[in-house]
Amino acid sequence: MNKIKTTAIFFIISLFLTKTAYVESAEVILSEQIAKGKDLFVNETFAGNGRTCSTCHRLDNNHTIDPKYITQLPDSDPLFIAETNPDLAELERPKLLRQFGLILANVDGFDKPGVLRGVPHLLGLKASITPEEEFEGTVVKHALGWSADGSPNDGSLHQFTVGAITQHFPKTLNRKVGIDFRLPTDDESKALEAYMLSLGRSEELDLDSMFFSSPIVQKGRELFHSKEPGTGQCKGCHLNGGANSSSSLQNGNRDTGVENMPDSPLKLVWKSVPHDGGFGQEKQNECGWFKNQPCYGNYEFNMTTVVEAADTPPFFHNNSVSTIEEAVAFYNSNAFHQSPGANPADPSDPDSVCERCIHLEPTQVTAIALFLRTINAMENIRSSNALELHLEQLTKKERQEQLALAIAETTDAIEVLEGGAIIPNPESVKLLRKALKYEEIALNSRYKIEALKLITQAIAFKSQANDLLLDSSKN
Ligand code: HEC
Ligand code: HEC
Structure with missing residues (x-):
């Protein structure tokens, strides 16, 4: 081999090695950031009233909280700080909270009455926060919160932490920085952002090429994922079950009444x-x-992802509807x-004519x-299996924490599949129960x-349960 050739080969090999090392170190940095973000999310009070992000965004409850979960908490939980600390009596409306x-969220400024909103799950943010360029996109960097304007300053996920601390963490309602709470450092905001972006799905489904084994579920998919009159026409605002418009392909705001x-x-x-006046x-x-x-606002609210809806009731920004069936039926209403x-x-x-006066029997x-x-249960299975993939590398304590989260996902899959009373795929439910037993x-x-x-066996049962939901001859 001549010298030039040897040098060239050496050069190529070293290029390859540098690139691999670069990719690996970027991955390592990201996973360290996510771990740091998780620790802050769960433990950091930012020198405030004792709440942390997970006071409302519960890790074992899809990063949200609901009335059923709340009934199980002791009165000493910092969620109820407005009931126990006279300085914070006006921080929440305890009856509505319970x-x-x-x-309570002062989305229109602290000098305006606060509106009352449910806690959104933080799942799948990666695919659902790009605002529509020509509308909200001119005002906010990311569409966050129920009306897309939940984040202060540039309206980015990075800045959301500043808004959340000022709103939910103060020791008194003077909300003075350095006295009532401290602001996050740039590194802390970055770590929290990395953690939140790591939650849930990172990709959209491709509903048009998914076929389900149950004819009922398949019909549901056809009625949902269409823009034709006579169907539910949900696709226009929930493309692939996500939060994007099928025209702009972005996460827009709409007034749906x-x-x-x-x-x-x-x-x-x-x-x-x-x-609640929504955006602006x-x-x-x-x-x-x-x-x-x-x-205050332009009456518009941000389109939400619905893949993760069935296991995160109640529904809509004001938690006004109890079941997923009623949330679907909302689109038959005069209000809509x-x-x-x-x-x-x-x-x-x-x-x-009214183009979208949907009528669904x-x-x-x-x-x-x-x-x-069904699509929610499939996402639960994906998430549960992903949480169980690398358990062998963890310490016992970490392993048990992660397994507990996976169990919460498996439990959700069972609950959503049987919660509709008609169970189109009973065999899947049976397999999930078996998986749950093994996990416990x-x-x-x-x-x-x-x-x-x-756990290896539980993963296999869950994958089998997932496969049975789909039509194997078509997918
Ligand atoms: C007291 C309950 C509570 C606490 C504590 C809390 N949040 Fe929230 N969170 C909410 C509510 C309510 C909303 C909806 C706000 C809106 O509509 O503008 C929300 C919305 C969000 C969103 C937008 C999600 C989306 O889908 O658009 C993010 C991101 C978020 N919170 C992050 C955080 C972080 C980070 C912390 C900790 C620093 C935190 N939250 C602490 C109640 C809470
Ligand atoms: C014109 C746009 C539009 C259409 C069409 C539409 N949605 Fe929505 N959807 C929204 C918006 C905006 C929200 C948030 C509304 C709010 O909270 O005020 C939402 C919220 C939801 C939620 C609640 C999610 C949650 O986590 O609380 C469900 C479920 C839902 N839609 C299902 C459907 C179904 C099913 C259809 C078809 C029958 C449909 N949507 C059609 C815009 C739309």
């Missing part, structure tokens, strides 16, 4: 609950069903039909809901080798 899982539903449960409990801070005087209330989201008929043009509502339950024995096992063996 009954509906609603949190959720605030206008009559007899909203929280309004029955607290008559003068402030009307512009004052409006004609809000609500009777158009007689003030509010009269909202801009339905493209209602123009009263001045006799030829115009109860059987069709059931089919769409069973479809949403593994969690309590004193022997690492035995635990890992049980």
Whole structure:
């Protein structure tokens, strides 16, 4: 071999090695950042009132919280700080927090009445926070929170931590930096951002090429993922079950009239609950069903991902609907039909029709809901299996923590598949139960080798359960 050739080969090999080392070190840095972010998310109080991010975004509950979960917490939990600390009596509305899982959020500024909102799960953020370029995209970097304007300053995920601490962590309502709480360092915000972006799905589904073994679920998919009249026309705003518009391919805001539903449960409990105006801070005087209330915003809310919906009830920004079936049926309502989201008929043009005045029979509502339950269970299985993949590298304590999270996902898969009462895939539920039993024995096992063996079997059962949900002849 001549010298030039040898040098060239050496050069190529060293290039390859440098590249591999570079890729590996970038991965290592990211995983260290995620681990640091997780620790901050769970433990860091930012010198505030004792709450942490996980006070509301519970790791074993899809990074959200709901009334059922809340009933199991002791009164000493920092979630209830407004009930125990007189300085913070106005931080929350305790009755609404306990009954509906609603949190007070001063999204229109601390000088305006706070609105009451559910805690969003933080799953799949990677695919669902790019705002529509020509609308909210001109104001915020990322579409965050129920109306896309949840983050202060540049409206980015990086800045969200600053907003969350100022809103939820203060020792007094003066909210003075350095006295009532401290702000995150840049490194802390980056680590938290990396952690949050690592949660849930990182990719969108491809619903048009998914075929389900149950004809009910398959019909649900067809009714959901279409824009044709006579279907649910959900695809327009939930492309592939995500949070993006099928036209802009971005995460837009729409006015779908959720605030206008009559007899909203929280309004029955607290008559003068402030009307939530959604995106922006512009004052409006004609809000609500009777158009007689003030509010701030342009009435629009951010489109949400629905793959993760079925196991995170209640639904919509104000937690006003209890079940996934009712959330689907909302699109039959007058509140939706009269909202801009339905493209209602123009009263001045006799030829115009309401383009999206969706009418779904109860059987069709059931089919769409069973479809949403099925894709949610598939995501639970993916997540549960991913959590169990590298357990052997962890310490015993870490392994048990991670396994407990995987068990929460397996449990969710079972709950969503059987929660609709009609169970299109009973064999899948049986396999998931078997997997859960193996996982629970593994969690309590004193022997690492035995635990890992049980987990390998549990992963196989869950994968089998997943395969049975799909039509094997078509996928
Ligand atoms: C007291 C409960 C509570 C605590 C504590 C809390 N959050 Fe939240 N979180 C909420 C609520 C309510 C919303 C919805 C806000 C909105 O609509 O603008 C939210 C929204 C979010 C979102 C937007 C998610 C999306 O899908 O758009 C992110 C990101 C987030 N929180 C991160 C954090 C971080 C980071 C912390 C800790 C520094 C934290 N939260 C602490 C209640 C809480
Ligand atoms: C015009 C756009 C649009 C259409 C069409 C649409 N959605 Fe939505 N969807 C939204 C918006 C915006 C939200 C958030 C509304 C809010 O909280 O106020 C939402 C929220 C939801 C939620 C609640 C998610 C949660 O976690 O609380 C579900 C479930 C849902 N949609 C299902 C559907 C189904 C099923 C269809 C078809 C029958 C559909 N959507 C059609 C825009 C739309």
